[in-house]
Amino acid sequence: MTVGELYKALDEKYPKSLSCPWDNDGMMVCPDPDAEVKRVLVALDATAETLDHAVNGGFDVVVTHHPMLFRGLKSISPNSVHGRHVLKALQNGITVLSFHTRLDAAEGGVNDALCGALKLQPDGVFGDEEAPTLGRLVTLDPPVTAGKLAERLKTEFGFPMVRLNGDPDRLVKRLAVCGGDGKDFIYPALSAGADVFLTGDAGYNMAGEAAEEGIVTLEAGHYDTEFPVCYVLADVIRHLTGAEVGIFESCTYTVL
Numbered sequence: 001m002t003v004g005e006l007y008k009a010l011d012e013k014y015p016k017s018l019s020c021p022w023d024n025d026g027m028m029v030c031p032d033p034d035a036e037v038k039r040v041l042v043a044l045d046a047t048a049e050t051l052d053h054a055v056n057g058g059f060d061v062v063v064t065h066h067p068m069l070f071r072g073l074k075s076i077s078p079n080s081v082h083g084r085h086v087l088k089a090l091q092n093g094i095t096v097l098s099f100h101t102r103l104d105a106a107e108g109g110v111n112d113a114l115c116g117a118l119k120l121q122p123d124g125v126f127g128d129e130e131a132p133t134l135g136r137l138v139t140l141d142p143p144v145t146a147g148k149l150a151e152r153l154k155t156e157f158g159f160p161m162v163r164l165n166g167d168p169d170r171l172v173k174r175l176a177v178c179g180g181d182g183k184d185f186i187y188p189a190l191s192a193g194a195d196v197f198l199t200g201d202a203g204y205n206m207a208g209e210a211a212e213e214g215i216v217t218l219e220a221g222h223y224d225t226e227f228p229v230c231y232v233l234a235d236v237i238r239h240l241t242g243a244e245v246g247i248f249e250s251c252t253y254t255v256l
Helices: 003-013 048-057 081-091 101-105 110-117 146-155 183-191 204-213 222-226 228-241
Strands: 026-029 039-043 061-064 095-098 124-126 135-145 163-165 171-181 196-201 216-219 244-248
Touching: 003 026, 003 061, 003 095, 003 228, 026 081, 039 048, 039 228, 048 061, 048 081, 048 244, 101 110, 101 171, 110 135, 110 171, 110 222, 110 228, 124 183, 135 146, 135 183, 146 163, 146 171, 146 196, 146 216, 163 204, 171 183, 171 222, 183 196, 183 204, 196 222, 204 216, 222 228, 228 244
Parallel strands: 039 061, 039 244, 061 095, 171 196, 196 216
Antiparallel strands: 026 095, 124 135, 135 171, 163 216
């Protein structure tokens, strides 16, 4: 399979029509679309460390969730972070493909992967006008309190930290799930009947307002709530290409 064919296959599985209008994802950098796919590296971010790992490991394709190029470049030079990333990829013959909000919303994407990692079975979707099917809804049977759910996220599923905003004794019958930066989906989750909104980042002010509106937010970290999709992407790409696929943990923060 060529690089161009891999992109086409992933584009069909995670169609651009699911992307938010403001998003920029897809084929970020591609030295040669006719090159054969031999080794693929999957990561959440196309950081300098990710690209160095790709170069040192002989990977010819990097597939990420967060776009390598999100805002328009005005120049490409070693004097800017993104310029260095582009040059590193091109100079080493590496293609970078990124699938962002379309991967959040797609079946089997970020939010389904997060539910899978937490052993939850979604039974509904929610969202806003731009992304009406981005989030996932889960019925908890039996219900648990928000505090107990937060404890489980840390003890059973290994999240390094969880911030609870609202009443820890709130009984959770309906859970809304949105990995990553989910603050724009708090009110859609509330409108969908959720008792608790699980996300990566809810924003200080938004989480406080949400608590007053009657929905508890659990913030388990942007990176940690999105990383499970890397395992899903790796399996999909391995099945499509038969190539060797690796996963790189591009996390840059430390919990002290």
